[in-house]
Amino acid sequence: MILNPKKFFIQFIVILVAMFGVHFLLHRAFMSLSGFTVQTLIEEYVFLTFLSAVHFFAIHWLFKKWPKYSGFIFTGLSLLKMGVSILYLFPYIFPSNSQSVIIAINFMAVYFILLMYEVVFIAKSLGKNH
DSSP: OOOOHHHHHHHHHHHHHHHHHHHHHHHHHTHHHHOOOHHHHHHHHHHHHHHHHHHHHHHHHHHHHOGGGHHHHHHHHHHHHHHHHHHHHHHHHSSOOHHHHHHHHHHHHHHHHHHHHHHHHHHHHHHHHO
């Protein structure tokens, strides 16, 4: 199993910048309704970028080491990534208010789009090598 980190990160950065641009413009258009700041939006993107990078490098390293367990490795690391994301969201969502729901929804939308990209990239890489 060979994952191409350069290809992954070029596509990842393009998707991330496009998503942030759209997200930022939507935030500006509906700022009075959103209830959270641009700083929070930037923090979410920085956190998710770091988390996705660590996740990919861990997958890349572990796939090289144990290629026949690639499915278990991906699933386990994705669950770990989800747990870390929930821990990150705790200060924003507790105590619960209308702003916390908006922050959680925005975070999860970006999280799932990035997760979909990772799944598609890794599935294509697996398909090419088998």
